[in-house]
Amino acid sequence: MLIISRWLICMFKKHLYPINKREYLNDKRNNNIEKCILCAIRDNDEKITKLEVYRNEKFIVTINLYPYNPGHIMIFPKRHIEDIRELNKKEKIIFRELTDRSLDLLEEEYNPHGFNIGINLGRASGASIKHLHRHIVPRYHDELGFIDILSGSKIYIEKPEESYKRLKDRFKKI
Template sequence: MKLLWAPWRIQYIRAPKYNGCIFCDFPKENRDKERLILYRGKHAFIIMNNYPYNPGHVMIAPYRHVGKWEELSDEELLDIMKLSQLMIKALKNAMNPDGFNMGINIGRVAGAGIEDHVHLHIVPRWNGDTNFMPVVDDTKVIPESLDEAYDELKKAIEKVLNENNSD
């Protein structure tokens, strides 16, 4: 049997579980880089997933604590969709993915890790990003640190915003 050592994962295993709602609490703290908040819109914000499926995996959530998609206001829905466009442009600029998975997990049975606060996932995908590791060893290889991805995506968002303002 071969072993794959991933000693950096122990920090996630041993980390205390967060008792509040990250989508409510983190934006109030004004520690955006530490909390991986990439961008703040009027009614919603973009935050990196601390346990990413792929590099650049982000979530877009409304500031208001709401657990049902159908209860979002028109303003919240529009802001979430506009931020998804911004993020896709930024991800294309920064990471050049071949495609994206976008999704909303509603309810535990659908895979929602945080059921009480709806959010939209955007996961960049590359041709060949699935390899033998998940199949053989139930292990996902993430080739970039969260800090590096944060800095790269933050710059890419600023670039997209500057391009949009020059139009």
């Protein structure tokens, strides 16, 4: 079993890129931000990795720096608000429409079998960023969950910078 496990991990490592979260956490560009990271993206702060694929008058779409899956994006209002109930009527409409359009574009680029769409409110929900944001995560039937058990770490098949390159042009179509 151990040999098979090692062989499997070896085979997958040839094709998959395991993201080392520590690599990003140690990245000074993202660590030196004192203000909210989403506000820093909005303000085009040079200290952060640029993964923004779209912005309009009220909202921004960015690749998640710590993606759960390839194509994992976040949609957030430019205004720093921390609760979905603080969105005004116009923002609510744009948020909804931008979510639909993002799903279309992710489907075109990644062909996923499904999506997780979600907002975490408050620390107890797992939110690590206070600034309101909606996650969209493409999901697949054949995700490599068992690798988690075999290797003790999750393996991702795409760097966020790759997702950025793939989606930047697509979002020009909005």
